[in-house]
Amino acid sequence: MRHEMAGAAAIGVDIGGTHIRAARISSSGDVSAWEARPTPATPLVIDCIVELARALDEPSVSAIGIGIPGRVDARSGLVLSGGYVDLSTYPLAQAIGERTGRPAFLDNDGNAALTAEHAVGAARGADTVVMFTIGTGIGGAVIADGKLLRGRAAAGQMGHITVDSGGRACLCGRHGCVETTSSGTALRRHMAEAGFAGSSVETLLSRLTDGDAAACSVLAAWAAPMRIAIDTAVAIFDPDLVVLGGGLGAAMHQALAAFPAETPWYRCEVVPASLGDRAGVIGAGLTALNGVAEVKPT
Ligand SMILES: [Zn+2]
Incomplete structure (x- = not known):
């Protein structure tokens, strides 16, 4: 030892x-x-x-x-x-x-999570990075010019980017934050509503590959709003890359392949966290x- x-x-x-x-x-x-x-x-x-x-x-x-x-x-x-x-x-x-x-x-x-990915993971050496952590909720962080962006105290609440102002109530007091559409909690809700209760996200992703319309619509409800949040973050920070972490980061990265950046303005490399959860x-x-x-x- x-x-x-x-x-x-x-x-x-x-x-x-x-x-x-x-x-x-x-x-x-x-x-x-x-x-x-x-x-x-x-x-x-x-x-x-x-x-x-x-x-x-x-x-x-x-x-x-x-x-x-x-x-x-x-x-x-x-x-x-x-x-x-x-x-x-x-x-x-x-x-x-x-x-x-x-x-x-x-x-x-x-x-x-971003401190770790920046020091020894997927964002090593990057100057400006935006991270979304997708688990029970959605968290995140920003490193700008090599330093964690703190604002007054609590900058980087990436889960509270609005993707649907008429959407569900969020814990933060607003409506339609990306946490309400694209967290693990939201994925379980989308799956239950479509009759996939008890299935895994891996099963859904493999059905997507087979062209299954029901699986496709569940993954669209989950991943399309995340694309809006990512494009918004890219517009604000113009990062070298966007890292998706948390227990569902890799699954979201796969699901997003069907939802590319909307226009060239928002093109930015999006990678799964290399340290996983x-x-x-x-x-x-x-x-x-x-x-x-x-x-x-x-
Ligand atoms: Zn919120």
């Missing part, structure tokens, strides 16, 4: 709608141990993170990074508002820090290592 230097690793934690996953991450993004638990009721999330962190702790660990679904002010370590899991009333960084004895750093889960955990670990480096410059 390789001997790891004290302070050379961090624990990355990704809070998802269905699972909380954690891993010990080196500064080069290597994963040396994994743990996961089903996401408990919100008040128990802190206990769950502490338990995962204790299971993965060892002398090489210098900090804990946590990727959070929702709007996060990474600079002050506060959760501003949540979605499927709402931790905004909990002093999360402070509580985790006190209970584990390791400094804790928070960021939005989309920022964490591990990007959030790896990025949370790298965020913690970056946080420690900023607090204690060496």
